[in-house]
Amino acid sequence: MTSLRLCRRIAVLLSAALLAGLAGCASLSLAYRQLPLLAGFWADAWLDLDRPQRARLREQLQAWQAWHRREELPQWLALLQQAHAALDGGVTPDELLALEQGARASAERCLRQAAPLAAPLLADLRPGQWRHLQRRMDEKAADWHDRQAGRDGPAERGKRHAASLERWLGDLDRGTRRQARADAEGWRFDLPAMAQARAARQARTLEALRAWSRQDLAGGTALLMQNLQPQPAEQAYRDEVLASLLRLLNGLDAGQREQVRRHWAGWRAELHRLHAP
Template identity: 35%
Template sequence: MPLLNSGTLVRAGGVVRRWCAIICLLAAGLTLTGCGAVRLAYNNAPDLTYWWLDGFLDLDSTQSVRLRSDLNALQAWHRKEELPAVAEMLKNLQAASPQPVAGDQVCQLSRYLEGRFQAVLDRATPTAIALGPTLSNAQLDHLARSWDKRNAEWREEWLDGSPQERLSRRLKTTIERAEGFYGRLTDVQKALIRSQLESSPFDAAIQYKEVLRRQKDALQTLRALKAGAPSEIHVQAEMRALLLRSLQSPDTTFVQYTERVRSHFCESAAELHNATSPAQRTKLQQTLQGYENDVRALMQR
């Protein structure tokens, strides 16, 4: 349960996918380790999102004005409509924290967060559809170079080195994330996490292949729209189809793989939670209470 975060549920890919990864910060404030950081990140999310996307797309003045306006409107909508649901979720998690959990309960939470994420995405879709076709060939070349740089960084983190080195990096990240919720873990609990990672169906090569598919699909679709003189209806249809392919892979093998990863994650998160002490579960409650306080404060702004 506490290991669940947007980075686990959403893997960045094509241009729309990368947009969604940032927007997901607005959907659930559970990716930051410090409670006060949630307020800071949320309040500055439109600016942070804009500069992040501009780094990939090198936006012109017209595109910038549209994007900044839409991001501010998205945040205003999310503050009013979605934050109450996030606050209620955090309250419910606190009540459940002292009790054992089952893997299917973790997966239920996972799918609930995906639903909240989807609501934000639906709200942001018109912006993505409007922005994509306006990208020039030079901007698409800039995007391709930015992706190449990011891909090299991703390979270094997830694919380079020996299997043991890759496992050590994943173990370090997972332990740090868990300790952000439960406090310091025991050696036995760390060994449990290591065993879970060793048995995980996660395969960085499969993930990377899907990332490259999404990037190639996005560039090909956007370049094709620039090459012809399609009607507005055709443009919107192509962009909506690209969005769908970016969020729901047409590769059935990858879809089945992600479900195996999800199932293993849910069981692992439940197993770790059930191995925690009363003091660690109290720490989890306190951490979630801090997040809830932040969310409710953000609702009042």
């Protein structure tokens, strides 16, 4: 098995983990089936939609999910069938980078499909709704800054890192979870630089949505894809994250790797049920 094939398989698992995170502790199947409802609530909170706009959004989300179930789930399933051997032999930095490339490819396909569905709704937004979106973004950024700048910032980063790992790998034993949190708490975090990168990403998101609203679908999608790339100011932090992840993955013993395989096998079974007509 080549390293590229290995990482493509893991990339699918990462994408599935993002879906699992939509519903917190709920199952992947439940999160996926509720995706139009959950995404609708989320979009309404950010855009302050009126009733006709909410109805239109619900229809578009259902159409997008039907495409995703038909087109994306089979690709995930094809890779998940071979995923049980993914961790054998150790994981290299190049493999992690290939993993990210695979996840971004999935995201780009999803955004390209979403663009023509979202464009009419975005074109219908009133100036007050765009201002509402800007205010929500600013509030979210201020809340993030307060949490990161406070005395509990490192602990917060450690907690979120461990939770993200468990969504991807399944339950970690106490020692592994403690080490993951300790690693994250020790990462060098340049708050001004990270805040600047976050602000640039926020501005790019707003610009992308406005591009979609003008029917510039390719331009808006390209801007959103830029947001998935690390900014120069984030590179040092990103390098520490990748190094920590490599140590954790390559430090799993045989029993822990088997637990991860069982976790991923559960996803595969759920995805089979979701894809069944």
